Amino acid sequence: MSTSRPSSQITIIDDHALFAESLALTFETEGYPxxxxxxxRPGTTLATVLAATLRSSPRVVILDLDLGALGDGGRLIQPLAAAGTSVLVITGSNDQGRWGRCLDAGAKHVMLKSRPLHEVVAVVRRARDGLPLMPPADRLSLIELARRDHSEVRDIRNRLERLTQREMEILGMLMNGSQVREIARTGVVSEATVRTQVKAILAKLETNSQLAAVGAAFKAGWRPPSA
Known part of the structure; x- marks a missing residue:
């Protein structure tokens, strides 16, 4: 007599123990290995996590993007997908550009952790059966958003390279919340001098305000060079 017990293994990669245990219990109740x-474990790295996951050849991997001390779980998507695994990303981040990068790397779907467990289970069932997990138009839209973001970040980084050493230092202080008066006092120069330098920064970054310049630097993941 045949049974409907699923035969596909699910592997969960998540650093939030309670959440991962809840997922595991739910799927085990559904009959999934x-x-x-x-x-x-001491010595755990993204490389050891990848190796341990691939050894068991799972059909579906449920992957958290933020793995605490291990860093960005998104780096596991491409090698897992290349091995034929269906990668389902589950995250607390609602950054649509980040979602698109996951999909572009080969993830089948991205879900918020706040979604009810029964919805997560339904998505896993579809992944197990090889069914589409999201509308193609939605998937393409998110991937295109990620690629636009990537292009924008590249352009910002190119502009940041135009800054002089002193302009980099000032932008770094602006990013830390310093005001023009504080920057002038720290550098033992006049406020007028600092304002002129800030205007040069805005011109080189092609922004029209200090706030926009700081936002661009953060978006590009830029940090001022160490002294």
Missing amino acids: VRRIDLT
């Missing part, structure tokens, strides 16, 4: 990757 489930494996949780232990991220707390």
Whole structure:
């Protein structure tokens, strides 16, 4: 007599123990073989997590993007997808550009952690059966957004390279919340001098305000060079 018990293994990669345990219990109740990757063992790195996951050849991997001390779980997507695994990203981030980067790397779907468990289970069932997990237009839209973001970041980084050493220092202080008066006092120069330097920064970054310049630097992941 045949049964409907699923045969595909699910592997969960998540550093939030309670959340991962809840997922595992739910899927085990559904009859799925489930494996949780232990991220707390000494010497664990993204490379060891990848190797441990691939050894068990899971059909579906549920992957958190933010893996605490291990860093960006998104770096696991491409090698897992290349191995034929259906990667389902589950995250607390609502950054649509980040979602698009996950999809572009090969993830099948991206879900918020706040979604009800029964919805997550439904998505896993579809992944197991090889069914589409999201409308193609939505997927393409998110990927295009990610690629536009990538292009924008590249342009910002090119502009940041135009800054002089002193302009980099000033932009770094602006990013830390310093005002023109404080910057002038720290550099033992006049406020007028600092304002002139700030105007040069805005011109080189092609922005029209200090706030926009700071926002661009953060978007590009830029940090001022160490003294």
